Amino acid sequence: MAKGKPSKWAKLDIDESVWLGKKGISIKVWDKWGKKHKGTLVISIGGLRWYKFNAKKPTWRAAWDSLVNS
Secondary structure, three states: OOOOOOOOOHHHHHHOOOOOOOOOOEEEOOOOOOEEHHHEEOOOOOEEEEOOOOOOOOOOEEEHHHHOOO
């Protein structure tokens, strides 16, 4: 088990249907005090994408199949 505070984690429970278009839903991630924009997490039909602040291309991608199987 990891020690200390988690650096990145998220949990989301949705009890209703949500429409995801091709672009998906963007969630802006800020630091603990909301002073520094860390990046944007995009949840789409294809999976997850992480963009660092002001990045034009995603720095990390994960397909839903790879997340389910891991």
